[in-house]
Amino acid sequence: MDINRITSINRPLDPTYPTNRLIIGIIVIVLVVASLFHLSLSNTTIISIMYGITGGTSVFLVWAISREVDPDHDISAFVPVILSFIPVVVFGIHPVLPLLWLLLTLRIVDRSTGLKAGPFDTISVLLLSAFLTYQLTWIFGIITATAFFIDSKASSPNKMHLVASIIMLFISVFSIFKGNITAIEDITLIEITALLSMIILFIPSILDSRKLKSKGDMTGKSLDTLRVKMGKILLIITAILFVLTNVESAHLWPLLWCVATGIGLYRILIGDKTVKL
Incomplete structure (x- = not known):
């Protein structure tokens, strides 16, 4: 079955590309190292293997999100990957579903495949966002509603996403009324440092006005x-x-933080130069 008939925001991982082969190798290494590390802490083999799998998946999603954010520079996505090793392997930060949610949400907005999100994509993101909103925080719903709204108003708009935006907004408000209230907390020095560093480093990437060289996977258009x-x-x-x-x-x-800071660091250290493996 051709998966592209079901979804239009899927981006297959072609192993013929050097950077794709590199990330596959890194995922395998992270899976093994994370599993062995968890096993060394007196955990069972099955639990340690699952730890490695979710760790490798998280690193892959960090890479994939970074590619969406900086599509013109293949190598830049590996800086966030390197930064993610310690939180993923040592501290066990494996937010697979939230990372998948963000990746799909970004693809709806930036259309890296060159195509509008199809009905399956819209429903999938709606369901995933609703689940995360209900289980964790309204932030997922508000961000998703914003993404759908942008897609309904930007170039070649998907008008149905205005309806999807309203639905997600309603779900978010309902979640808040049900007691799922997330408020700004007293933040630590580490969090303040993280906040300032990623904003300062990432802003130049946002302000960059150069026309993109990258083309949509499915259309070949810029x-x-x-x-x-x-x-x-x-x-x-x-x-x-x-x-x-x-x-x-x-x-x-x-x-x-790894994604925003990593992309920002690449911009500062390498700039717009093309780096190939």
Whole structure:
């Protein structure tokens, strides 16, 4: 079955590309190292293997999100990957579902495949967002509603996503009234440092006005610069909200810090130079 008939925001991992082979190798290494590390802490073999699998998946999603944020530079996504090793392997920060949610949400906004999200994509993101909103925090619902709204108003708009935006907004408000209230907490020095560093480092990437060279996977047409920029803004707003509220059950902000800071560091150290493996 051709999966592209079901979803239009799927991006297959082609192993013929050097950077794709590299991330596959890194995922395998993280899986093994994380499993052995967890096993050394007197955990069972099955639990340790599951720890390794979720760790490897989290690193992959960090890489995939970074590719959405900076599509013109294949290598830049590996800086966030490197930064994520310690939180993923040592501290066990494996927010697989929240990371998957963010990846799909960004793809709806930036259209990295070149195509509008199809009905299956919309329903999948709606269901995942509703689940995370109900189980964790209204932030997921508000960000998703914003993403759908952007997609309904930006170039080549998907008008149905205005309805999806209203639905997610309603779910978010309902969640708050049901007692799922997430408020800004007293933040630690570490969180303040993380907040300031990622904002300062990531802002130049948002302000970059150069036309994108990357093309949509399915269409071969240049990506919409404004849409990608909106995706970047959505990412940093999401990261800021999770740092300020510190929703511990989501375990999301440390890896979002890795993405924003890593992309920012690459911009400072390498700039717009093309780096190939």
